[in-house]
Structures are given as structure tokens and as C-alpha cells.
Amino acid sequence: MRRKILNIQALRGIAILLVLAYHLLRLEEKFSPAGRFLPSFMRFGASGVDLFFVISGFVMATVIRGCFQDRNRITAFLYHRFTRIYPLYWFYTLVVLGVFAVRPQWVNSSQGHQFDLFSSVLLLPDERLPLVMVGWSLIYEVYFYLMIALLLCLPEKWFVRSCGLWAGTIAGAGLLQHYGGLTPVRPFFQLISSPMTIEFIAGCFTALIVYSGRTSWGRISLAAGLVLFPGLTAYLGSYAPEATLGWLRTAVFGGPSVLLVYGVSALELKCNLILPRVFRWIGDISYSMYLSHLLVLAAVGRLWLIFSVPVLWDNLFFLAAAASLAVGAAYFSYRFIETPLLNWTRGVKRNNFSSFSSATCPMSS
Numbered sequence: 001m002r003r004k005i006l007n008i009q010a011l012r013g014i015a016i017l018l019v020l021a022y023h024l025l026r027l028e029e030k031f032s033p034a035g036r037f038l039p040s041f042m043r044f045g046a047s048g049v050d051l052f053f054v055i056s057g058f059v060m061a062t063v064i065r066g067c068f069q070d071r072n073r074i075t076a077f078l079y080h081r082f083t084r085i086y087p088l089y090w091f092y093t094l095v096v097l098g099v100f101a102v103r104p105q106w107v108n109s110s111q112g113h114q115f116d117l118f119s120s121v122l123l124l125p126d127e128r129l130p131l132v133m134v135g136w137s138l139i140y141e142v143y144f145y146l147m148i149a150l151l152l153c154l155p156e157k158w159f160v161r162s163c164g165l166w167a168g169t170i171a172g173a174g175l176l177q178h179y180g181g182l183t184p185v186r187p188f189f190q191l192i193s194s195p196m197t198i199e200f201i202a203g204c205f206t207a208l209i210v211y212s213g214r215t216s217w218g219r220i221s222l223a224a225g226l227v228l229f230p231g232l233t234a235y236l237g238s239y240a241p242e243a244t245l246g247w248l249r250t251a252v253f254g255g256p257s258v259l260l261v262y263g264v265s266a267l268e269l270k271c272n273l274i275l276p277r278v279f280r281w282i283g284d285i286s287y288s289m290y291l292s293h294l295l296v297l298a299a300v301g302r303l304w305l306i307f308s309v310p311v312l313w314d315n316l317f318f319l320a321a322a323a324s325l326a327v328g329a330a331y332f333s334y335r336f337i338e339t340p341l342l343n344w345t346r347g348v349k350r351n352n353f354s355s356f357s358s359a360t361c362p363m364s365s
Contacts (some may be wrong), residue, residue, distance in 0.1 A: 007274060009284065010264070010276070010283055011051065011261060011275075011279075012052070012282075013279035014051070014282075015052045016289050017048070019046070020045070020326055022043060022046045022048070024042070031301045032304070044230065054254065058203040058207040060144065060148050062207050066156075073152075074152045078145065078146075085138055088288065088338050088341055092292065093121060107131070115128050117131065125191045127187055132294075134290055134291065139191065140194070143192070147166065170192075170198060174193070177193070195250040196249070202254065218263050218265075221260075222263025224259050225260035229257065232256060287334075287338065289326060289327065289330030293330065299325075303318075
């Protein structure tokens with residue numbers, strides 16, 4: 001069974017809305033002269049990234065079915081994955097680089113306007129954030145894809161055990177760090193030992209469970225996810241914001257994300273329960289929104305500094321404008337930049353990699 005699960009795309013939409021909510025709160029904290037209108041628990045919007053990681057693992061375990069130990073299919077897998085991420089990311093890297101050339105004080109102020117251009121362009125682990133700051137999560141995605149490509153070289157029957165060994169290695173590294181005082185000092189080792197990888201692996205296992213037909217617990221899982229996801233993540237965001245990294249984040253953000261992904265996918269396959277179409281539409285433009293929304297919010301913030309007045313309606317106006325412009329810019333990017341770039345890369349594949357034409361994995365959007 002290889003059907004595309006519509007609810008997974010809808011969850012993408014929910015994930016990017018969570019990220020947008022988190023950055024709207026940060027926008028208000030930074031630019032509002034009248035104090036804060038948005039509640040502090042909106043910090044839980046950072047959990048949207050964790051939900052994205054679980055979704056990514058689910059999608060990867062879906063698209064690699066039948067692609068093991070086939071060099072052409074493994075190459076096609078990497079081509080599809082990298083061309084899905086890099087072209088649009090490079091476009092926004094050029095945009096931010098242009099802004100940096102004109103107004104360097106506007107770029108990466110949280111780290112002293114410093115960045116490594118080589119690492120930023122290639123999405124390599126680095127001590128500093130990439131030029132496009134949200135690119136830090138894409139570094140994880142590239143790492144995930146490379147690891148999946150490595151596992152594709154093994155027999156398919158070993159996939160579950162290999163993922164288990166991968167997760168066990170990360171857990172072992174976590175125990176050494178906690179009890180043995182071992183601290184990874186290089187960005188590469190910080191990446192490969194990060195507990196956030198567990199969320200991706202959990203997404204892989206979730207897909208294997210769903211596609212094996214074990215969908216009976218969909219309602220319970222969805223109900224638990226709907227209770228725990230906002231509850232635990234709001235607690236972590238409101239009362240323990242300093243603990244939003246590491247294993248605590250993986251447990252509090254990642255666990256309910258797994259419940260939601262299993263719940264909505266199981267119920268779609270078992271009961272044909274489909275989430276509202278608007279979330280799928282936002283899911284379609286989610287990658288464009290992820291890369292562009294900080295640029296839009298930064299522009300609104302600059303205008304806020306100029307035209308702000310210390311009253312509540314001022315906050316409401318600028319926050320509503322920022323959210324609306326973020327969605328509008330994302331749709332424009334998806335329609336006129338992302339989609340043409342994706343079509344062009346697919347055309348390059350058809351014209352120059354004809355050997356893959358009969359041996360490609362079923363790619364998801």
C-alpha cells in the first residue's frame with residue numbers, strides 16, 4: 001500500500017502554523033512598545049519543528065518501500081530529496097545574502113551577525129546558525145536523508161533492526177553525556193548524537209506500524225495526542241523555556257507528535273477521516289512559508305518600530321498583518337518560485353537520468 005495519506009500533508013500545515021505562532025510571539029516581544037498581547041504559552045509553537053521531524057520520518061519510511069539494494073533507486077532517492085530542499089533554500093539564502101550586503105546589521109543579530117557562508121550554503125553542521133536561520137533544522141534533514149540512503153544499501157528486512165540500532169546508539173551517547181560527563185564539542189558530533197533524531201526514527205516506525213495494518217488504536221492515539229500535545233508543550237514553553245533542548249524536548253514535543261501522526265494516518269486508512277482541506281493547502285505551501293516567514297516578520301518588525309503606538313490595537317494590527325503577509329508571501333513563493341524550481345529539477349532528471357525512469361521511488365510532496 002503506497003497511497004499518499006492526505007492527513008500527513010494537513011499535519012504539515014499545522015506544524016508550520018505552530019512555528020509561525022512561536023515567531024509571532026518573538027516578534028511582539030522584540031518590537032511592541034505596549035507590552036505583550038500574545039500569551040507566553042505560545043512558545044510551544046517551537047514544537048512544530050519536532051512535528052515536522054516525525055512527519056519526515058513517516059514520509060521517508062513510506063517512499064523507500066521497495067527501493068532497497070538498488071543503486072539506481074538509491075541515487076534517485078537522494079536526487080529527489082536534495083532537489084526538494086536545496087534549490088528553494090538557495091534562493092532564500094541569496095535573498096538574505098543580498099540583505100546582508102546592504103544592511104548587515106539586520107542579519108543574524110542574535111549571533112553577532114556572524115555566519116559561515118560555506119556551511120550555510122551546503123547545510124553543514126556549524127557552531128553558528130546558517131544565513132537563513134531556520135536552516136538549522138534542514139541540517140538535520142540532510143543528515144536524515146544520508147542515513148536513510150545508507151540503510152537502503154542493506155536488505156529491507158534489516159531496516160527495523162538498523163533503525164533500532166541507530167536509536168540505541170543515540171540513547172547510549174545521551175547516557176554517556178549525562179552520566180559520563182562526555183560532551184560533544186564539534187558540531188558534527190552534536191548533530192549525530194542529538195536526541196531530535198529519535199523523533200525522525202519514531203516517525204519511520206510509525207509509518208511501518210500504520211502500513212502493516214495496525215490501525216486499531218487510531219482514535220485513542222489521536223485523543224491522547226490532542227490532549228498531550230498542547231498541554232505538555234504549553235507547559236514546557238511557559239514554565240521551562242530554558243529546557244527546550246535535549247531529551248526533555250524530545251519527550252515532551254516528540255512523544256505527542258508521534259501520537260498525532262499515528263492517530264490521523266490510522267484513522268484516514270481505517271475510517272477515511274480526513275482533516276479540513278485548509279490545513280492541506282497550508283501544508284502544500286509549508287516549505288515556502290518555513291523559509292520565508294522570518295523575512296516577512298522582520299520586515300513587519302521594522303515597520304512596527306517606525307509606526308507603532310503604545311496601545312493594544314496596535315499589537316493586534318501588526319500581528320494580524322504579519323500573519324497574513326507570511327501566508328500570502330508563502331503562497332506567492334510556492335506558486336511562482338518553489339513549484340517552477342521543482343518542475344525544472346524533475347525535468348533535468350527526466351532528460352539526464354533516463355536510467356531512473358523505470359526505477360524510481362514514489363516520492364511524496
